[in-house]
Amino acid sequence: MSNLMTQDLYLSAFTARQAFLPGQDQAWLKDLRLKALEHFKQAGFPTDKLESWKYTNLANNLLKMSLSFELPKVTPSAVTAQLKKRGFEVEKAHVMVFVNGAYSAELSSLKTLPKGVVIQNLASALAHETVKTYLGQVASAQKKAFTALNMAYFTDGLFLNLAAGQLLEWPIHVVYLSANASQTTQSHLRNLIVLGNDSRAQVIEHYWGENVSAYLTNAVTEVVLSQGSVLDHTKIGQEDLKGFHVGSIEAKQNEASQFISRTFSVGGALTRNEIDTTLAQKKAESVMDGLYLSKGQQHVDTRTFIDHLSPNCNSHETFKGVLDGESTAIFDGFILVRENAQKTDARQSNKNLQLSNTAKVYSKPQLQIYADDVKCSHGSATGQMDEEALFYFQSRGISRADAKKALVYAFAGEMVERVPSEYLKPALTKFVQDWMGGAS
Amino acid sequence: MLVIKGLKAKVEDKQILNGIDLEIRSGEVHAIMGPNGSGKSTLAHVLSGRPGYEITGGEVTLDGKDLLSLSPEDRARAGVFLAFQYPVEIPGVNNTYFLKAALNAVRKSKGEEELDAMDFLELVKAKLKPLKMDEAMLQRAVNEGFSGGEKKKNEILQMAVLEPKLGILDETDSGLDIDALKVVADGVNALRSKNRSFLVVTHYQRLLDYIVPDQVHVLAKGKIIKTGGKELALELEEKGYGWLTGEKEEAKR
Numbered sequence: 001m002s003n004l005m006t007q008d009l010y011l012s013a014f015t016a017r018q019a020f021l022p023g024q025d026q027a028w029l030k031d032l033r034l035k036a037l038e039h040f041k042q043a044g045f046p047t048d049k050l051e052s053w054k055y056t057n058l059a060n061n062l063l064k065m066s067l068s069f070e071l072p073k074v075t076p077s078a079v080t081a082q083l084k085k086r087g088f089e090v091e092k093a094h095v096m097v098f099v100n101g102a103y104s105a106e107l108s109s110l111k112t113l114p115k116g117v118v119i120q121n122l123a124s125a126l127a128h129e130t131v132k133t134y135l136g137q138v139a140s141a142q143k144k145a146f147t148a149l150n151m152a153y154f155t156d157g158l159f160l161n162l163a164a165g166q167l168l169e170w171p172i173h174v175v176y177l178s179a180n181a182s183q184t185t186q187s188h189l190r191n192l193i194v195l196g197n198d199s200r201a202q203v204i205e206h207y208w209g210e211n212v213s214a215y216l217t218n219a220v221t222e223v224v225l226s227q228g229s230v231l232d233h234t235k236i237g238q239e240d241l242k243g244f245h246v247g248s249i250e251a252k253q254n255e256a257s258q259f260i261s262r263t264f265s266v267g268g269a270l271t272r273n274e275i276d277t278t279l280a281q282k283k284a285e286s287v288m289d290g291l292y293l294s295k296g297q298q299h300v301d302t303r304t305f306i307d308h309l310s311p312n313c314n315s316h317e318t319f320k321g322v323l324d325g326e327s328t329a330i331f332d333g334f335i336l337v338r339e340n341a342q343k344t345d346a347r348q349s350n351k352n353l354q355l356s357n358t359a360k361v362y363s364k365p366q367l368q369i370y371a372d373d374v375k376c377s378h379g380s381a382t383g384q385m386d387e388e389a390l391f392y393f394q395s396r397g398i399s400r401a402d403a404k405k406a407l408v409y410a411f412a413g414e415m416v417e418r419v420p421s422e423y424l425k426p427a428l429t430k431f432v433q434d435w436m437g438g439a440s
Numbered sequence: 441m442l443v444i445k446g447l448k449a450k451v452e453d454k455q456i457l458n459g460i461d462l463e464i465r466s467g468e469v470h471a472i473m474g475p476n477g478s479g480k481s482t483l484a485h486v487l488s489g490r491p492g493y494e495i496t497g498g499e500v501t502l503d504g505k506d507l508l509s510l511s512p513e514d515r516a517r518a519g520v521f522l523a524f525q526y527p528v529e530i531p532g533v534n535n536t537y538f539l540k541a542a543l544n545a546v547r548k549s550k551g552e553e554e555l556d557a558m559d560f561l562e563l564v565k566a567k568l569k570p571l572k573m574d575e576a577m578l579q580r581a582v583n584e585g586f587s588g589g590e591k592k593k594n595e596i597l598q599m600a601v602l603e604p605k606l607g608i609l610d611e612t613d614s615g616l617d618i619d620a621l622k623v624v625a626d627g628v629n630a631l632r633s634k635n636r637s638f639l640v641v642t643h644y645q646r647l648l649d650y651i652v653p654d655q656v657h658v659l660a661k662g663k664i665i666k667t668g669g670k671e672l673a674l675e676l677e678e679k680g681y682g683w684l685t686g687e688k689e690e691a692k693r
């Protein structure tokens with residue numbers, strides 16, 4: 001089936017939308033947006049004919065919806081309370097809140113920042129030299145249709161810039177709240193993180209929906225890590241079941257930089273998480289952890305790409321999934337070790353626990369190696385609940401339901417246990433436990 | 441206490457128990473012996489409610505209460521405890537957590553107050569000592585990486601914590617050296633009381649030197665073919681099972 005109709009709509013909408021997008025006074029940005037739109041025109045929406053979209057077909061769901069770019073302006077009052085309820089000690093974080101794609105200064109609380117630290121909403125930072133230099137450079141509109149669409153239409157997001165040597169003490173917790181009430185909408189969020197030499201930051205991207213009709217969140221995060229810098233990045237997906245989430249995080253890592261990326265995904269009717277990193281210079285390290293939990297009719301698709309370009313780099317990737325009901329999970333992890341990337345240490349693992357036999361898992365680890373002196377491993381396993389273990393619990397008086405919860409937690413909790421952040425740990429523990437509480 | 445009448449069971453269309461009659465009174469220890477494959481483990485599993493078995497006849501009551509209609513957890517709460525022949529390893533589940541969850545589930549079912557972490561730890565530490573178990577075992581994942589002996593001790597520890605009415609020991613002696621065997625047997629003997637009964641399943645007589653039974657039953661092809669006192673075990677040790685089953689003894693494993 002062709003989706004030209006929908007694509008046309010997205011193209012023609014631009015004329016009307018353009019004037020409302022931030023950066024009207026920035027010629028370079030207007031140019032970027034137009035070029036991105038052109039790329040989107042060439043590419044069109046991804047179809048299941050593309051290998052990387054084989055199991056995620058948008059034609060019958062997302063592309064059938066009419067989603068307005070115009071988003072209602074609402075100010076939900078209880079964001080802080082919500083965060084506390086979810087287990088975050090918000091007093092110990094810089095909190096930034098975006099509601100329906102727009103920054104809310106009232107709901108945000110940025111603590112006093114030292115010189116050399118810029119935490120700002122991107123829309124207000126478009127004149128910043130760093131933004132001009134890097135926006136669209138790492139997450140290029142040429143590679144992915146949704147990224148192109150995002151460049152054309154983005155409204156706002158996080159801009160983080162650390163000068164050399166800045167060690168940010170508190171995490172930056174960014175909330176992207178969808179609350180479109182009775183309208184069906186789409187929002188395109190863009191984050192730019194640029195860390196100077198030997199600087200360090202912790203960022204949390206947190207998506208959720210409340211009081212919503214169908215919506216699309218299309219989020220792009222660009223990360224530039226200079227020599228010796230460290231970014232600890234966690235994406236928490238708690239979109240509403242009426243929500244579609246397409247997100248792409250792309251990082252470029254210079255010498256001896258560290259990119260720690262965690263993805264905890266539980267919400268959404270359909271979620272597509274893409275994480276790409278390029279280990280562009282020697283001794284760079286990347287840790288990619290992830291946990292997806294799905295049930296009912298949910299569809300969660302994870303696609304990662306680790307590009308080993310330079311020697312002596314490490315990448316450790318661990319994704320786990322728990323699937324109940326008739327949900328579908330896809331893990332497609334690609335590691336490319338190029339010719340020059342000698343002494344690469346690359347490890348990848350994907351493990352899935354199927355709680356029902358109607359849940360589907362497609363796991364596709366891929367490793368391509370063109371260097372000869374490397375250590376690489378990958379593995380993938382999908383299993384069911386261990387009946388022997390369940391009976392062992394029961395034979396000791398523990399109910400089958402509680403036994404299941406304990407076993408799911410034993411499996412999934414590993415991804416939480418290895419999070420060092422005191423800020424995240426209680427919330428992520430709750431994240432997993434709450435999901436089990438609602439599971440059958 | 442435990443009354444088994446005409447119990448028949450099959451697994452995957454294979455008839456394994458062919459009508460078992462057995463009565464164990466309060467405070468008694470009964471041993472079930474028999475060649476490999478005679479159905480000893482099957483009997484232990486059927487009593488504890490393990491899935492996969494089809495009961496094709498007979499009944500089982502514990503203190504007059506029908507056991508066979510209960511879920512495994514309800515049987516455990518009613519006082520049935522099975523010490524597994526092959527205790528299950530559960531990576532990611534802490535041994536203390538497991539023991540505490542079990543004890544509190546049983547207590548709750550009896551309308552007793554659940555124990556908090558402090559009280560529980562005190563209780564479990566007291567039970568560890570006679571079993572010569574290291575406290576560090578409590579912090580490990582359930583049975584994961586435990587040696588054969590450690591696993592069997594852990595089973596007895598669970599039994600000591602849960603204080604069941606009926607303890608079923610399935611080949612608890614297998615894989616134990618003589619020192620560990622004594623420790624385990626002492627652990628079981630310490631739990632013997634006039635309100636608690638045991639069904640001790642074993643292939644060898646050795647264990648029964650330490651846990652002295654009131655009665656010994658010989659199981660062959662899913663039926664009890666002989667019942668006697670503790671001296672029957674010695675006789676079996678000497679002569680093998682062949683003289684009872686009328687078959688040539690299989691190689692002992």
Ligand SMILES: Nc1ncnc2c1ncn2[C@@H]1O[C@H](COP(=O)(O)OP(=O)(O)O)[C@@H](O)[C@H]1O
Pocket residue numbers: 451452454456474475476477478479480481482483492
């Ligand atoms: N799950 C099963 N499927 C098929 N046969 C089984 C199963 N479990 C036990 N059996 C068979 O039942 C018989 C009795 O086994 P078991 O009770 O384990 O004997 P024992 O404990 O006396 O050695 C054996 O012939 C065994 O092969």
Ligand SMILES: [Mg+2]
Pocket residue numbers: 480481482525611
């Ligand atoms: Mg056996």
